[in-house]
Amino acid sequence: MALLEVESLVKTYPLPPAPGQRAGRQAPVLRAVDGVSLRLEAGQALGLVGESGSGKSTTAALVARLADPDSGQIRLDGEDLARVPARRAARAPWRAQVQLVFQDAAGSLNPRHTAQEAIAQPLQHLAGLSGQALQRRVLEAAALAQLPEALLQRLPHQLSGGQAARVGLARAIGLRPRLLILDEPTSALDVSVQMGLLQRLDALRRELGVSLLFVSHDLEVVRLLCQQVAVMRRGRIVESGVTEQVMEAPRHPYTAQLMAALGELDGAD
Amino acid sequence: MNTHRHTALPPTVNPVMDAPASPLLEVHDLSIGFATAPAARSGRPPLPTVERLSLQLQPGQTLGLVGESGSGKSLLALAVMGLLPPTARILGGRLRVAGQDLLSATPAQWQQLRRHTLAMVFQNPRQALNPVRPIGLQLQDALQSRAPLSRAQAQAQALALLEQVEIDQAPARLKAYPHELSGGMCQRVLLALALSREPRLLLADEPTTGLDITTQAAILKLLTRLASERHMATLLITHNLAMARQHCSHLAVMHAGQLVETGPAAQVLQHPLHPYTRGLRAATPQRGLALGDLQAMPGSLPDLGRADLPACRFAERCLQVQTRCDTQPPEWRALASGPPEALHRAACWSLN
Numbered sequence: 001m002a003l004l005e006v007e008s009l010v011k012t013y014p015l016p017p018a019p020g021q022r023a024g025r026q027a028p029v030l031r032a033v034d035g036v037s038l039r040l041e042a043g044q045a046l047g048l049v050g051e052s053g054s055g056k057s058t059t060a061a062l063v064a065r066l067a068d069p070d071s072g073q074i075r076l077d078g079e080d081l082a083r084v085p086a087r088r089a090a091r092a093p094w095r096a097q098v099q100l101v102f103q104d105a106a107g108s109l110n111p112r113h114t115a116q117e118a119i120a121q122p123l124q125h126l127a128g129l130s131g132q133a134l135q136r137r138v139l140e141a142a143a144l145a146q147l148p149e150a151l152l153q154r155l156p157h158q159l160s161g162g163q164a165a166r167v168g169l170a171r172a173i174g175l176r177p178r179l180l181i182l183d184e185p186t187s188a189l190d191v192s193v194q195m196g197l198l199q200r201l202d203a204l205r206r207e208l209g210v211s212l213l214f215v216s217h218d219l220e221v222v223r224l225l226c227q228q229v230a231v232m233r234r235g236r237i238v239e240s241g242v243t244e245q246v247m248e249a250p251r252h253p254y255t256a257q258l259m260a261a262l263g264e265l266d267g268a269d
Numbered sequence: 270m271n272t273h274r275h276t277a278l279p280p281t282v283n284p285v286m287d288a289p290a291s292p293l294l295e296v297h298d299l300s301i302g303f304a305t306a307p308a309a310r311s312g313r314p315p316l317p318t319v320e321r322l323s324l325q326l327q328p329g330q331t332l333g334l335v336g337e338s339g340s341g342k343s344l345l346a347l348a349v350m351g352l353l354p355p356t357a358r359i360l361g362g363r364l365r366v367a368g369q370d371l372l373s374a375t376p377a378q379w380q381q382l383r384r385h386t387l388a389m390v391f392q393n394p395r396q397a398l399n400p401v402r403p404i405g406l407q408l409q410d411a412l413q414s415r416a417p418l419s420r421a422q423a424q425a426q427a428l429a430l431l432e433q434v435e436i437d438q439a440p441a442r443l444k445a446y447p448h449e450l451s452g453g454m455c456q457r458v459l460l461a462l463a464l465s466r467e468p469r470l471l472l473a474d475e476p477t478t479g480l481d482i483t484t485q486a487a488i489l490k491l492l493t494r495l496a497s498e499r500h501m502a503t504l505l506i507t508h509n510l511a512m513a514r515q516h517c518s519h520l521a522v523m524h525a526g527q528l529v530e531t532g533p534a535a536q537v538l539q540h541p542l543h544p545y546t547r548g549l550r551a552a553t554p555q556r557g558l559a560l561g562d563l564q565a566m567p568g569s570l571p572d573l574g575r576a577d578l579p580a581c582r583f584a585e586r587c588l589q590v591q592t593r594c595d596t597q598p599p600e601w602r603a604l605a606s607g608p609p610e611a612l613h614r615a616a617c618w619s620l621n
Contacts, residue, residue: 051481052452160569161338188478190337190508192566195552202560217482220554224563261486263511265538265555 001078003211004040004063004179009033009072011058032058033069034235038213040228042178045205045212047222047243049258050232057183059232060215064100064181065089076179096126099172103184105164109156115142115167116152123174141174144208146200162193169197173204180204183215198225219258223247231255291368292325293502294349294470299323299362301344301353305574317360318573319344319526320582321598327610328469331493331503333517333534335510335549339570341526342506346472349504350389351379366470384415388463390492392475394455398447404458405431405443411465430461435491453484460492464499471496474506489516510553514538519610522546525570525582532604532613542604542615545583581617589619 012029033055040046050056061067063074065086074082076094084092099122102108109118119138123129129137142149147166156164165185172180182201186194202225204210216222222229223243230240231252239252250256299322302308302315319341326332334342347353348364351371364371367386374382391397399407408427412418418426424443431439434457447455456476463471473492477485489505493516496503507513513520513534520537522530522545530543541547551564568586571578579585584594602620604613 051483162569191510191549191552191554192337192569195554195563196565199560199563199565219482220556224554224560257483261482262556263486263509263515265511265514265550265553 002039003042003077004038004213005073005075006036006038006059006063007073007075009036009059009062009074010070011055011062011067012070031235033062036072036232036235036237038063038230038237038240040179040211040213042211043205043209044228045202045214045226047219047226047229048213048215048232049217049219049222049229051217053234054232055235056215056232060100060181060183060213063213064098065092066100096122096175097177098179098181099175099177101165101168101172101180101182101185103187105161105168105185105188106156106159109164109167111156114153114155115147115159115170118156118167119152119170119174122171126175137174141170144173144204145170146196160193161189162197165189165193165197166200169200173208173210176208177210179211179213181213181215184217185214186221187216187218194221201225219247220262231258293328293367294324294326294504295363295365296322296324296345296349297363297365299345299348299364300360301341301348302358302360304356304358307574314360315358316574316576316578317526319348321362322523322526322528323362324521324528324531326470326502326504328502329497329500330519330610331496331505331517332519332521333513334504334506334521334523335508335513336523337508337549337570339525339573340523342523343474344526345523346389346474346504346506349470349472350383350387352389384466386466386469387472388466388468388470389472389474390456390459390463390476392478394452394459394476395447397459398455400447403444403446404450405445408443408458408461408465411462415466426465427461430465431458433464433495434458434461436461451484452480453488456480456488457491460488460495464495467499469501471501471503472506473503475508476505477512478507478509485512486515492516510538510549511555522549525578526573527582527616529583529617530613530615533611536604536613540604540613542602542613542620543583543617544587544589544619546615548586589617591618594618 011033012031015028015030017027036059048056048059062069065081068086069082072082073080076097081094089095116138119141120134123134123137142152145166147170151163186197201212205212214222214226226243229243229246230237233254239246239255246255247259250259299319300317301319302317304315308315336342359372405427408430409423412423412426428439428443431442436442436454436457477488489512505517517534520534521528522543524545530537530546537546538550541550548566552566571582571585579595580598581594584590599616599618601614601616
């Protein structure tokens with residue numbers, strides 16, 4: 001059994017009624033996620049690729065249980081997470097198993113909390129830790145994210161983009177989740193910083209067995225980190241499979257377009 | 270009074286010296302600093318953030334300015350546009366566009382320059398547009414500010430510009446507000462606004478960062494095609510090496526406010542001379558390389574507010590550092606002789 005099984009997930013949003021439409025007619029909806037199914041084995045990484053508006057971030061938010069799907073199942077080790085409504089998911093027993101890392105690392109941290117406090121909060125609320133045990137786990141989480149201890153007393157505005165990203169990672173990994181959902185965590189970072197973070201994520205996957213659901217629009221980065229890839233377009237998965245195979249012989253024209261957009265450092269113009 | 274910090278030091282060999290007669294953009298020994306509170310208290314001139322930067326750009330060339338965030342790329346572009354923040358100070362050097370000295374330009378001259386010679390495309394296109402005015406009217410405003418046009422003429426030209434930047438359903442889009450357009454379309458509108466100036470120099474500061482990867486490629490292709498058709502000079506700021514390789518004829522690599530390497534784009538990336546350029550390349554994902562093959566760059570940009578920065582600001586991150594890197598600014602070395610536009614040079618003592 002796979003760690004994560006997503007089946008026929010659907011999420012719609014209401015659209016403003018078309019001009020001149022009579023009241024009482026069925027309101028138009030946007031099918032943001034339109035029947036998505038995914039499988040992620042324990043200790044593996046799955047890349048979810050697509051353009052803005054393709055529904056990849058919405059899918060990630062549904063799996064992370066930040067939003068409620070209209071229909072479909074999200075099973076973690078066989079347990080259907082979708083049955084708990086999003087507003088109660090924060091207190092669900094599996095909350096510590098599924099953690100999130102956001103794109104805007106600095107923006108997703110409370111500006112008035114130090115790195116230490118940011119990392120401690122999930123450990124307090126979800127693992128009930130306090131005192132020395134809490135302190136020990138904070139240091140351990142910082143070490144796992146390779147966040148230097150000297151930075152723990154800093155506020156988000158005193159951190160660089162790469163350092164803030166590591167605080168976000170430490171916050172998520174502190175609970176030792178089984179599934180880490182990452183929404184474009186490196187797209188705003190310089191290559192020099194991006195590379196360090198990707199290597200850290202890969203090491204966490206291999207050493208701790210954390211599964212990664214990695215949302216990105218950059219196939220090159222997905223290739224580095226993910227064994228499996230699913231390409232989304234307009235709410236649907238148009239192609240999926242082993243990353244190397246999908247990239248070598250893309251079958252959907254959109255995947256081919258994504259490949260063509262990747263630049264190369266060598267070779268002719 | 271000359272406030273340049275290094276006037277006492279011997280001048281470095283400079284890429285500008287043996288260039289053809291009339292580059293469109295000529296930056297010579299330019300230093301830019303910030304009048305911070307500590308600097309004001311000490312009574313000394315501000316420390317140079319951008320230090321002794323020299324480069325030039327010919328009509329028709331596309332120069333990619335690459336380097337990590339905080340390396341001073343945007344600061345240079347803002348200096349060329351006359352848009353430096355109020356606390357920034359030009360500490361020395363020359364800055365010319367089409368032969369005109371920008372550092373002594375009056376506000377009236379700046380207005381002329383921005384209406385007829387210079388144009389800039391910014392990173393966040395939606396923020397650069399007026400949110401409460403349809404884009405057609407924003408284009409007409411720009412067109413009418415530089416030439417006396419009737420409303421009908423301005424409207425026709427606005428439409429023509431939208432068609433040139435390949436916005437589909439252009440006639441209908443004239444009435445659209447920025448929030449009704451995608452990020453890629455907003456960037457096309459911004460490019461149309463820039464083109465309405467018929468500029469000779471186009472500055473593009475990370476014009477596609479934050480856009481989808483397929484949109485990025487399309488926008489850059491459009492930008493470089495229009496630039497070459499109009500024989501504009503283009504300065505493209507980016508931190509994406511693969512993108513710079515694809516769309517630029519030349520590259521200039523900056524680290525911590527210093528220019529470290531320049532040359533034809535293909536050569537600079539295939540045979541990087543400077544250890545910093547090599548480090549950037551080694552950290553860039555590319556086909557055929559696994560995660561373990563890529564190398565993270567050691568260290569991070571030094572704090573430019575420090576008074577004790579080494580002469581080569583890469584020295585503390587460099588694996589080939591020598592003792593003189595701390596005290597002597599590195600000389601420029603060329604890989605081979607040739608016409609100036611083909612020269613590939615770097616400023617590093619390890620090349621001696």
